[in-house]
Amino acid sequence: MSSVNTAIQLITREQAEKGAAAKGSTCSPALAKGPWDYDLAEALAGIPAYGPGASSADVAPAATPRQGQLPEEYKLASDAELAERITAAKAALGDRAVILGHFYQRDEVVQYADFVGDSFQLANAALTRPDAEAIIFCGVHFMAETADILSKPDQAVILPNLAAGCSMADMADADSVAECWEQLEEIFGTEPDADGRVPVIPVTYMNSSAALKAFCGEHGGIVCTSSNAKTVLEWAFQRAQRVLFFPDQHLGRNTAKALGVPLEQMPMWNPRKELGGNGEQALLDSRVILWHGFCSVHKRFTTAQIDKARADYPGVQVIVHPECPMEVVNAADSAGSTDFIKKAIAGATEPTTFAIGTEINMVNRLAAEYPQHTIFCLDPVICPCSTMYRIHPGYLAWVLEELVAGRVVNRITVDDAVQANARTALERMLAARP
Structure with a gap:
């Protein structure tokens, strides 16, 4: 099975040659270009953006990190040359560097990863390499921040493209959350009830900035992942009368609903x-x-897509991510984290048809890994995570070769004061095991 990037290149070429009647579709022909084109466009406009893909319509905050220009040699290098250079640099660095690749990364990058997983799995994976001088995180900005918080001070965490952010994480910023918190304290007060539960406790999804993780740590709160959100909400309800959950409304709603909390x-x-x-x-x-936050990848999935999958493939198993809207989760056979989805497919003993509601790169990879099953993405339009797609083999080759030359570029660091409180919230999460 061809990679998502290859499919986008072919679709874009066909549509250019034959017009709209060409087979297949992608949400943006610009995905076929090198991400350095977006870096240059942002530099010329002076305005950051997420780039083509699922988050293209989301507005990036003015403070969104931007990537400087990638050296020309990496832009002009062929796929074969980049592969040769990455492999050689990895060999030269040996155990001095570890590469982490998120499930949603393009195949052309994730093939070089020493570990592949979700954001939390990868942060934990980095802890197994305490002697590595550099952690190259092929993911997005908040993931690299978490790795920096959990890694040793002398380890450099590197994000190959600084423009690889996350629109959902950006939908909740520290100032807005702090202002919300002040208003809630005015309404609820701060005194615990007869059972010792405080009026409200903050819970942030892993997909948030280090500053918001620190806010939770400072205010008695906690971090959650999509795999332990239920356990974390139960933890929070034991300590508080109510929860302020950010930034993803859908994960919060779907998890609370499953615990019996009424929508009203x-x-x-x-x-x-x-x-x-x-x-x-x-x-x-x-x-x-x-x-009021959401993932623009998972917002694309609909109940109409599920209805079509069931009509086209009687007996299909529909599995979606809990970042999807509640109606989609309700209509699916099951919902869970990326790791849950992977394990569900790996555990199927008979050939099965699966319709999956999560990012296309992961779905495509699962289809290739488990050919005994029929696996497809619920969304027929190829529309990857905009920001994950900003990582390209050219950037990976660049940061690796800079390390070989003794230079660290694109290092992600979290302020010590922020680190302390954020680590507290993360440690509470680690202790709240499902």
């Missing part, structure tokens, strides 16, 4: 509106206050 007790907080767009009584009656 889950108001949404929109930071651009007074009291988040809520009345004071609705907040007082709440159990979970959801932040």
